[in-house]
Amino acid sequence: MMRVLPKSLSGRLLVTAAVTIVVALVLASLAIGHILERFVMNGLDERLDAQITLVSRAIGPDGTLDASRAIDIPPFDRPGSGWSWEVIGPASRLRSASLEGADLAPPRGRAGPLFGRGDDDHPHTRERPRPLDGFDAQGRATHYRMATLPTLRGDAIVLAAGPRAIVERPLRAAMVPLLLSVFLLGGFLAVALVVQLRIGLRPLSVLRQRVADVRAGRVRHIHVEEPTELLPLVGELNALIDANEKALVRARGHVANLAHGLKTPLAIMKLDLAQKTGDTNDQLHSQLERMEGQIRHHLGRARASEAGGMTARLLLAPRVRDLSDALARIYGDRLIRPIIDIDPTLEVQCDSQDLDEMLGNLFDNAWQHAETTVRVGAQAVDRTIEITIDDDGAGMSPDRITDLNTPQRLDVGAGGNGLGIAIARELAELHGGSLVLWQSDLGGLSVSLGLPGGAP
Structure with a gap:
């Protein structure tokens, strides 16, 4: 398929503006030409109507024609001039001297629109003359004006004719400078358009340079003050x-956490290998599992950080019930009673695996420390879904809750529920959410997980 518009923005603006200018100039030329034609034609009509007014005085009320009252004004008195008139009465005719006794050739062209009735310019005139176009006896284009005057013996018709060349000659003479002026105007507009495009698109070149400066590290943000139309784009770029x-800071943090998390297991393995005690294999196995968990966790965070993670709209209630059923089977010997109060229509905007990992870590902590009850609820607050998980276990001291509410390295407090909460918090923050702990009214720990709800 042929491309109509070029790919570049300046090319598109140039093509569309050029087409618009050409169409506008053509329409303007046609309109001006029509106005000039009407103006010249009105002059011809007025001249013919004046002759009709003069010769209509030769028509008596009874339809008789008085030749002495029919006056020929130049050029109607010159044979071959193309100007002529004729009065057709009920019983006789009068002709202009230019006809030399011959009848005026009747119009053979299509009649123009009739004029409405107007004021009486002559006592016998009942309607204004109407235009007709045709050809004279020599085949020359001729413009006619015809008036009908009622008499006692019937209507009398007055015809006056003039050459259309009197209209066409001045039109041709006027159209040459007109077209030249239009051509010059088009050239001027074309130059102005090119200048306008250069000036108008210059801010895009400045913006490109600012982005290059940011990429090269010379500046941190893009700073432009005009034009105002680019300011929203600049804001989005910043x-x-x-x-x-x-994202880069998080990536560096993942590397630091991974290095710090592997440092201690490696040191322990080194000591165990040096000592070669009997339980070395068990200790090595434990440390290897710990290192594998650290690597798996940080690789998962790297995946979630790519391009903001792959998020989807997920119904919350089915996933909560599936996890609750799974943990009820795992901790079946403890007879934990889950209480779930979640609207089945609530949705969260989150990666499916990350949601399962966050809820799985928090639910597992609650089931481990609960005595008899785990309560799970959720509600929509603005565009955030607040998920609350409470247990009736022993809870935590205020200092410990404060420590867990403070961002820290993932290997800190790796035992117990510290690592699971830290992982859940980091995942929530990657998705634009949050995680907060406090004392539950059931006596144990209350965890509030906030995630974006609905469409992003």
């Missing part, structure tokens, strides 16, 4: 720069 910086 937001993207900030988001990329945060």
Whole structure:
């Protein structure tokens, strides 16, 4: 398929503006030509109507024609001039001297629109003359004006004719400078258009240079003050720069956490190998599992950080019930009673695996420390879904809750529920959410997980 518009923005603007200018100039030329034709034609009609007024005085009320009252004004008195008139009465005719006794050739063209009735310019005139177009006896294009005057013996018809060349000659003479003026105007508009495009698109070149400066590290953000139409785009670019910086900080944090998390197991393995005690294999196996967990966790965070993670709209209630049923079977010997109060229509915007990991870690902690009851609820607050998990276990001290509410390395407090909560918090923050702990009214720990709800 042929491309109509070029790929470049300047090319598209140039093509569309050029087409618009050409169409506008053509329409303007046609309109001006029509106005000039009407103006010249009105002059011809007025001249013919004046002759009709003069010769209509020769028509008596009884339809008789008085030749002495029919006056020929130049050029109607010159034979071959193309100007002529004729009065056709009920009983006789009068002709202009230019006809030299011959009848006026009747119009053979299509009649123009009739004029409405107007004021009486002559006592016998009942309607204004109407235009007709045709050809004279020599085949020359001729413009006619015809008036009908009622008499006692019937209507009398007055015809006046003039050459259309009197209209066409000045039109041709006027159209040459007109078309030249239109051509010059089009050239001027074309030059103005090119200049306008260069000036108008210059801010895009400046913006490109600012982005190049950010990429090269010379500046941190893009700073432009005009034009105002580009300011929203600049704001989005700066937001993207900030988001990329945060992603880079998180990536560096993942590397640091991974290195720090592997440091201790490696040191222990080194000591165990040096000592070669009897339980070395069991200890090595434990440390290897710990290292494998650290690697698996940080690889998962790296996947979630790519391009903001793969998110979807997920119904919350079915996943909560599936996890609750699974943990009820795992901890079947403890007879934990789950209480779930979640609207079945609530949705969260989150990666499916990350949601299962967050809920799985938090539910597992609740089931481990609960005495008899785990309560799970959720509600929509603005565009956030707040998921609350409470247990009736022994709970935690306020200092410990404060420590867990403070961001820290994932290997800190790796035992117990510290690592699971830290992983859940990091996943929630990657999705634009949050995680907060406090004392539950059931006596144990209350965890509030906030995730985006609905469409992003």
